[in-house]
Amino acid sequence: MSEVRVRFAPSPTGYVHVGSLRTALYNYLFARHHQGRFVLRIEDTDQSRYVEGAVENLLETLRWTGLDYDEGPEKGGPYGPYFQSQRKEIYHEHVQQLLDKDAAYPCFCSEETLNAMREEQQKKGLPVMYDGRCRNIPKEEALERMKSEPHVIRLKVPRTGNTMVKDIIRGDVSFENALIDDQILLKSDGFPTYHLANVVDDHLMKISHVIRGEEWLPSTPKHILLYRAFGWQEPQFAHLPLLLNPDRTKLSKRQGDVAVEDYRAKGFLPQALVNFVALLGWNKGDDQEIFSLEELVKYFSLERVNKAGAVFDVHKLEWMNGHYIRSIAEDEYLRIGQEWLKKLNLDTGDAQKNRLILQAVRPALNKFADLPQKTAVFFKDALEYDEQAKEWLAKPESKEILKIMIEELAQTDELTLESFKTLMKTVQKRSGQKGKDLWMPVRAAITGETHGPDLGIVLTVIGKRKVEQFLKQALAI
RNA sequence: GGCGCGUUCGUCUAGCGGUUUAGGACGCCGGCCUCUCACGUCGGUAACACGGGUUCGAAUCCCGUACGCGCUACCA
Numbered sequence: 001m002s003e004v005r006v007r008f009a010p011s012p013t014g015y016v017h018v019g020s021l022r023t024a025l026y027n028y029l030f031a032r033h034h035q036g037r038f039v040l041r042i043e044d045t046d047q048s049r050y051v052e053g054a055v056e057n058l059l060e061t062l063r064w065t066g067l068d069y070d071e072g073p074e075k076g077g078p079y080g081p082y083f084q085s086q087r088k089e090i091y092h093e094h095v096q097q098l099l100d101k102d103a104a105y106p107c108f109c110s111e112e113t114l115n116a117m118r119e120e121q122q123k124k125g126l127p128v129m130y131d132g133r134c135r136n137i138p139k140e141e142a143l144e145r146m147k148s149e150p151h152v153i154r155l156k157v158p159r160t161g162n163t164m165v166k167d168i169i170r171g172d173v174s175f176e177n178a179l180i181d182d183q184i185l186l187k188s189d190g191f192p193t194y195h196l197a198n199v200v201d202d203h204l205m206k207i208s209h210v211i212r213g214e215e216w217l218p219s220t221p222k223h224i225l226l227y228r229a230f231g232w233q234e235p236q237f238a239h240l241p242l243l244l245n246p247d248r249t250k251l252s253k254r255q256g257d258v259a260v261e262d263y264r265a266k267g268f269l270p271q272a273l274v275n276f277v278a279l280l281g282w283n284k285g286d287d288q289e290i291f292s293l294e295e296l297v298k299y300f301s302l303e304r305v306n307k308a309g310a311v312f313d314v315h316k317l318e319w320m321n322g323h324y325i326r327s328i329a330e331d332e333y334l335r336i337g338q339e340w341l342k343k344l345n346l347d348t349g350d351a352q353k354n355r356l357i358l359q360a361v362r363p364a365l366n367k368f369a370d371l372p373q374k375t376a377v378f379f380k381d382a383l384e385y386d387e388q389a390k391e392w393l394a395k396p397e398s399k400e401i402l403k404i405m406i407e408e409l410a411q412t413d414e415l416t417l418e419s420f421k422t423l424m425k426t427v428q429k430r431s432g433q434k435g436k437d438l439w440m441p442v443r444a445a446i447t448g449e450t451h452g453p454d455l456g457i458v459l460t461v462i463g464k465r466k467v468e469q470f471l472k473q474a475l476a477i
Numbered sequence: 478g479g480c481g482c483g484u485u486c487g488u489c490u491a492g493c494g495g496u497u498u499a500g501g502a503c504g505c506c507g508g509c510c511u512c513u514c515a516c517g518u519c520g521g522u523a524a525c526a527c528g529g530g531u532u533c534g535a536a537u538c539c540c541g542u543a544c545g546c547g548c549u550a551c552c553a
Contacts, residue, residue: 363516439512451514
């Protein structure tokens, strides 16, 4: 294989769709696996869709996921500029080439004309496509009218024959030329359409493999025809299966979070998101499911990409994120957790206590946004008891334990993990209770619940004063 | 409507003609661990869309049907 060059070519819509992330990831993995180049190109040819800050957001999101590119915005490269909005002259030159070769033609049809035409076709049950009425305007006349009339440039698609798309994932897919529209290449505002800009840039940027979503498969024959019209060698194509909503429609907003930023904001780790999304349509071929980016690079191949769409299952993502929360280095976990405590107003102001809270909650944490709920026991001022807690506290043996605890607590300076341990030993001896019978009354009294994180940590964080208060309160009910 | 793609447990998937009583993961259910929950661990639950072929033999190859999805813009 000659040099592998692939690209991720998003249009800056304001956020990064998880489907885009998957496309970017596969391109990245393919490039790195083959020691090729990964190019980032911004497809901002639609002025009406311009969104303030979208590019910055895109770059930041890419940075967060760790998918670094070799050429593109802020980095430059030999085939720039990497913003299509800055390449207008290039497209114009190329359109001129097509015009000169008689491979394209100006179309002067108005929106009304086109709408009427489509309605007519619909009514007659004909395929809805441009009927080519501007195709046969004599060249002289067309040239003259171009000077004064608004127009678009269309590709002259052959009326007969077939165009074959050789797809790495799907095999050969054949399209009948007669059913391919005379695609608009240049809009009346002078901007290129996706089709033109994409083909011209992919060629000029020496892209060897076009890896993109399945929604592009139907327009690929148009692209191939364009390459041929220019006299260019076409790249290889690989169309990725779609990411789906639970109802199996194309993954979209409305049915949950689709933006990478949403998942970041909820406290998902980039490693988990990347790992999860990598498995949506690809697998190594054995039972391995947990992969670092490096491992993905090592094992990835387009041959092992699936054909069928994949439902984005947030449940499994949460599980995987929990797995990563538990498996990253402890200091990294504490660092990230600390940031989240601050952000969520859960910072105790005591670094030691923050650390204890984070450690206590780690086994149960699937994403950092769950911190308020998972750490609630540490921050209660008034206690409410659930049914099971009440049952425990109603027992005479429990009351006895609480009384002893209050007495012993009075002789303890401050609660620490160690002093709590010895305290409980003493309570055990004096009360004669052990195991569940010893611990549950304490848990119920201090948390109002019969489940939760390690009691030693809970009491240590809550502190002697509050523990005493809760014990007395529990005794009173 | 037309064109295209797809179809293995609820979900992500393994399987590329016999090694399959169809394997793994999430979820769910149960055991163990444990003061409890969670984690971890062990076990269970659950699928080849349908109908024809081809073949000694098909989840695997071919054809058809059904269903789903995508595209059909001067959006990408």
